[in-house]
Amino acid sequence: MSQASQNHPGQGHALLLLELDGAGAHPAAWRASRSRPEAVLTPARLRDVILAAESAGFHGATIADGRLPEGPDAAARLNALQRAAFAGPITRSIALIPEVDTVYTEPFHISTQLASLDYVSGGRAGWLVAASTSSADAAAVGRETVRGGRLAQEAADAIEVSRRLWDSWEDDAVIRDVPTGRYLDVDKLHYSDFEGGNYAVKGPSIVPRPLQGQLPVLAPAGLLAPEELVAGAVDGLLVSAPTPELLSAELTETREALAAFGAGAAPALIAELDVVLDARGQAAAERLAALDAHTPWDSTRARFLGTATGLTELLAEVLAVADGVRLHPAVLDTDLEELSRLVLPELRRRGILAPVVLDASFRDQLGLARPASRHAATPAAGN
């Protein structure tokens, strides 16, 4: 469960996350890339990009999933969870946070895949919860399109199923007790017995408890009902505003709204920001116009256009009220280079960012303790 974050915004604990998808966040990003269009689907390119993000000092990478909007720039996209898993063994510090849909997927599979991601990344896995509104996704699995309040319900149910399954093996369930011949202590395995509106999941998991115990779960603000947030369904909320100027106000309001709902559980607040930087002698506005001429970049997020210095100032300001920022660079080849050369070093110099720690878990980075399984006997009670 998430606790009130011990991270005080702006106090040297801020996290920088990078959205790391395809050639960049702009739909036409592939046109401004150095590599061939198909490169986004190759292991070599995945390796290069994730290593560039890690060495730039990003604390985490989110990886988008799902179908890209149709049009001349519609590219193919590899499964996000697999890209995160691929990155696991070749990185040491960056948290790997795939987006995974909750509506048209099997919650049991999601839970075991995420638990496995935690194993292959040495405890650096997270989950960015998505709830698909796409009728194409529904048709692909032969189901009705889910809308309205049921979306939030599907998301909440899938999170609950995963959390129960992650707790269904206590940490010390594997005992390898030679005298009794028991590999498992069966008293430390538990059925999940989830029963939601649409389906039931029996459990226990087929994967032992993840390294982090519970993976940090992030969701866009507004997806889940406030009751779910207060009950600790998520550990981080992605907060969005229409303009950079409005971001700080939105963050403050969200924090106050959560506090008003009470109960002390407060997910980390992560601000969302699209980024186009002046680069290689070209102004950001010019770069954007050139890309938009192919397919306009429709995004509901705030967008920064300008110099690295300007972005640094804006981030310093936002990070005074947010626990972190997630950047969506227009073109990875170009903007990631600028971020890595000019923006991150300056933020680090100012002491705003959390240190990058080798082998730290994602929970560590979020300032969250490793929770005991809900079934674990308290130490005093013995066992």
Added chain:
Amino acid sequence: MSHNPYPNPARESTPSGQLSLGVFFQGVNSGTIWKSAESGSQTDFESFRRLAQTAERGLFSAFFLGEGLRLREHLGRPHALDVAGRPDAQTALAALAAVTSHIGLVATQNTTYNDPADLAHRLSSLDLISGGRAAWNIVTTDNAWTGANFRRGGYLDHADRYVHAEAFVQTAKRIWDAWDEDAVASSPSADRWAAPGAVRRVHHTGRHYTVDVTPGLPRSAQYRPVLFQAGDSPDGRDFAARQADVIFSAHPQLEDALQFRRDIVERTLKAGRGANDVKIMPASEFILAATPEEALEKKAWVRELQIGPQQAIAYLEQFWGRELQGFDPDGPLPEIDPVVEETSETRGSGFHGAKARQLADQWRAEAKEKGLSIRQFVSAKTSRGDSTFTGSYAEVADRLAEYARTGAVDGFNISPWLIPSGLDDIVNHLVPALQERGVYPSEYAGTTLRENLGLATPVRPVAAAEAVANAVRV
């Protein structure tokens, strides 16, 4: 050349004279020794990395992960005695793709508890992320007990499992066939990322659900994932003969393997495919040492650790349907009768369904006649004698060369009984011995699994046939 006692399995099939090896990392089983000091973790990624990298050093064609979608149970509770708990196959294999370069990555995935469009997409993704090294080991387990973990529950009749599986696999193949070759732009200055009309929509209406999808990923370097099939019933064999590239078989003994080859060749020809179109790799266990004597000693040690006294009692309990903890593992079989009518072997590893009383009588008589204790009896019953190759490196290499020469199998899928060091002696000693005998490659044939198994690239069905398939209810 000496006289060949084993004529070609079928005139039509041509032995390649070569073997390939795969490794099956068993996540849930009673065969992996966890009681020895050398036994490592079954879940740490390091175990997977070490085994996969050792296999790659030994030029293995494939690294397999199994799947079980509900934790095994014994007498109504999770089973305490066997190794259990393993990662999701495709997630672990995607991670291994980053630390290996040639070995095939085979995910066992169930047709009953997955959606075709989703599974086909994820397998394509694994195939691309590994540079064309992915495979799907198709399994068809179906029962309400496993279904209790999934949205649809236990919706499928056992009798329909292969009918359902076949429609599933055909849909997956159409999804993989949906992108034209060279559909993706070759340069950033192209008009579109994907050529217009290069992707076909796939529609399928079946008994249990419909699929309507525009496939999201292009072909990989090996066109599409290689298909393995594991399942031995006549329906399972026919299904493999029609749909699979490789059978993960349960027939490693030479005579039996030749028999199985004949059967599969016949079924494959009947399915309208070439005699060699379906490769065969039986599951197998190797217990090797420098000398035959040492190998036998090692085998005794391995068996002792695999079947301890508790395992012996638990084995009987699953057929008796009751606790038998009071019985001496070194004494005779229990005189008391089973409390169940039908036996059901530990849930999750298959169902027996024999008449329990009859079976108990039969076993008691058998044990008495042979003078076997519970432990000896169970050890004999469970010893995978059939699939075990025991002997010196040279001896076993000679035996395997015979398989290559007769074409009984295309290779072996090895289940190591020790994790993560279980392939070390095979790679260090057996592989060179096989290479000396000219029956094992000295380098990878290519970078895709299809190349390394010697499989032909699939041919996309002609557009007209596809249009008909799209219009017809499959």
